Amino acid sequence: MMINSQQSSAKPDENDLCWYCKKNPADKRFAASIPMYNVTGGDYKNYGTVRVKKINFQRIGVAVPRCESCQRRQHVIDVVTRVVTVIFFLVGLIFVGAATGYAFHIIPYPYDPLNMAGILAIIGVIGWIIAWNTRTILNVVLSAISPIKPEFYGSTSPAVKKLLPQFWKVGKKPMS
Numbered sequence: 532m533m534i535n536s537q538q539s540s541a542k543p544d545e546n547d548l549c550w551y552c553k554k555n556p557a558d559k560r561f562a563a564s565i566p567m568y569n570v571t572g573g574d575y576k577n578y579g580t581v582r583v584k585k586i587n588f589q590r591i592g593v594a595v596p597r598c599e600s601c602q603r604r605q606h607v608i609d610v611v612t613r614v615v616t617v618i619f620f621l622v623g624l625i626f627v628g629a630a631t632g633y634a635f636h637i638i639p640y641p642y643d644p645l646n647m648a649g650i651l652a653i654i655g656v657i658g659w660i661i662a663w664n665t666r667t668i669l670n671v672v673l674s675a676i677s678p679i680k681p682e683f684y685g686s687t688s689p690a691v692k693k694l695l696p697q698f699w700k701v702g703k704k705p706m707s
């Protein structure tokens with residue numbers, strides 16, 4: 532790449548820096564994409580006796596400046612997130628499965644089988660709740676204890692913030 536002396540001596544504009552580490556120059560090829568949507572209207576549609584609310588919305592991906600090393604780290608976070616999700620889903624499955632076994636006397640238990648089933652079911656459901664929220668939990672933990680910012684941190688970037696007053700919201704689609 533050719534860099535002329537004028538450019539390299541100039542202080543880089545904040546947009547040219549990676550938004551995540553704020554150290555490395557951003558590389559267009561590794562830009563993050565933050566999904567945003569904008570509700571453009573909506574109405575009710577009748578399907579026989581069922582009334583369904585239809586929401587129309589536009590969506591875009593807002594490019595956030597990112598460097599190659601942050602992209603790579605976020606990819607690792609992504610893989611870890613998936614693995615942790617699968618582990619906690621299986622933990623939930625095993626515990627709820629065992630709870631079912633005790634409750635229906637498939638697994639013999641000398642004391643109160645329903646008591647045992649209740650405890651196991653609670654642990655299993657907690658496992659599923661963690662599995663369902665792994666991404667959020669890891670994002671919160673990582674941003675508290677490490678300087679590595681998850682991809683979602685891009686939603687605090689100026690590119691995203693400048694769209695907020697124009698009714699754009701961060702996310703893939705409206706909640707309801």
Ligand SMILES: [Zn+2]
Pocket residue numbers: 549550551552553554555597598599600601602
């Ligand atoms: Zn970076």
